[in-house]
Amino acid sequence: MQKDNFERATTWQCRDRVMDLSRPLIMGIVNVTPDSFSDGGTHNEFEAAVAWGKRLAEQGADILDVGGESTRPGAAEVSVEEEIRRVVPVVRELAREGFAVSVDTSKPEVMQASLEAGACILNDIRAFELPGAEEVAAQSGAGLVIMHMQGTPQTMQNRPDYEDLLGEIEAYLKAREAALLAKGVRLEQICWDAGFGFGKTFEHNFSILKHTERFVAGGRPYLMGLSRKTSIGAAANQPDPSKRIVSSVAGALLAAERGAQIVRVHDVKETREAFDVWQAMQAAR
Ligand code: 7PJ
Numbered sequence: 001m002q003k004d005n006f007e008r009a010t011t012w013q014c015r016d017r018v019m020d021l022s023r024p025l026i027m028g029i030v031n032v033t034p035d036s037f038s039d040g041g042t043h044n045e046f047e048a049a050v051a052w053g054k055r056l057a058e059q060g061a062d063i064l065d066v067g068g069e070s071t072r073p074g075a076a077e078v079s080v081e082e083e084i085r086r087v088v089p090v091v092r093e094l095a096r097e098g099f100a101v102s103v104d105t106s107k108p109e110v111m112q113a114s115l116e117a118g119a120c121i122l123n124d125i126r127a128f129e130l131p132g133a134e135e136v137a138a139q140s141g142a143g144l145v146i147m148h149m150q151g152t153p154q155t156m157q158n159r160p161d162y163e164d165l166l167g168e169i170e171a172y173l174k175a176r177e178a179a180l181l182a183k184g185v186r187l188e189q190i191c192w193d194a195g196f197g198f199g200k201t202f203e204h205n206f207s208i209l210k211h212t213e214r215f216v217a218g219g220r221p222y223l224m225g226l227s228r229k230t231s232i233g234a235a236a237n238q239p240d241p242s243k244r245i246v247s248s249v250a251g252a253l254l255a256a257e258r259g260a261q262i263v264r265v266h267d268v269k270e271t272r273e274a275f276d277v278w279q280a281m282q283a284a285r
Helices: 042-058 080-096 108-116 133-138 165-182 202-210 212-216 230-235 245-257 268-283
Strands: 011-014 017-020 025-031 063-067 101-104 121-124 143-147 190-193 262-265
Touching: 011 143, 025 042, 025 268, 042 063, 042 080, 063 080, 063 121, 080 101, 080 108, 101 108, 108 121, 108 133, 121 133, 133 165, 143 165, 165 190, 165 202, 165 212, 202 212, 202 230, 202 245, 230 245, 245 262, 245 268, 262 268
Parallel strands: 025 063, 025 262, 063 101, 101 121, 121 143, 143 190
Antiparallel strands: 011 017
């Protein structure tokens, strides 16, 4: 299919699963957030998240990414107990159904509880930098997504600045990879993510999209998460995030076409349709 002068990752080890990267995988986003319509509507929130996850799987999601912490700038921090309460029952139920479940967290306690509940991927926007996270990652055998962010979710959007955007991101990912390997993680577990929207301007974000191949050339599976993000909305002149479906699908397709093996998206059905068209072209003589 593709012929490049570098070695693309073709598989990704996620505990007992070996993810086949010969076609791009869709990671569907399952947010577990408190039900604003009832006080203490814990059951509702669980049911809604599980139903959403099952629906995304039906629509063609290969991985379900369950998250209970908002990383929007200025969002309130969530305690360990609260994040476990939100996320772990949803992870357990979706894993029990046989889906490949990822947990979007930075907290080692949430990672550990999610692994016990059956998660096969740990997706950490802080690249296992919180104390204790590397150790949990090392004994997990799970797929590990390491993402680049400049600053913290609270500060990242005030004046992001780079001398060498691509070089700095790559150096950071290599350093985090080396730190994990030193703790006993196997290279086959690691997936890179340049962190679209995390401490980056509009120009930075589209530069990392344009240069996807450079990160793919690192030889690890490469994940792109741009779904409904601010820069996508800015490019498409669409201030309402719920109306950024076509623009997000366009971005996901551009990333996949440049070699990204995993895309993290809200709109699985639409992304799947776009990928199917691309795959039809790829398969043709
Ligand atoms: C990402 C993520 C991303 C990875 C979020 C949002 C913000 N994990 N978690 N990559 N974004 N790996 O979806 O707008 O880009 S939360």
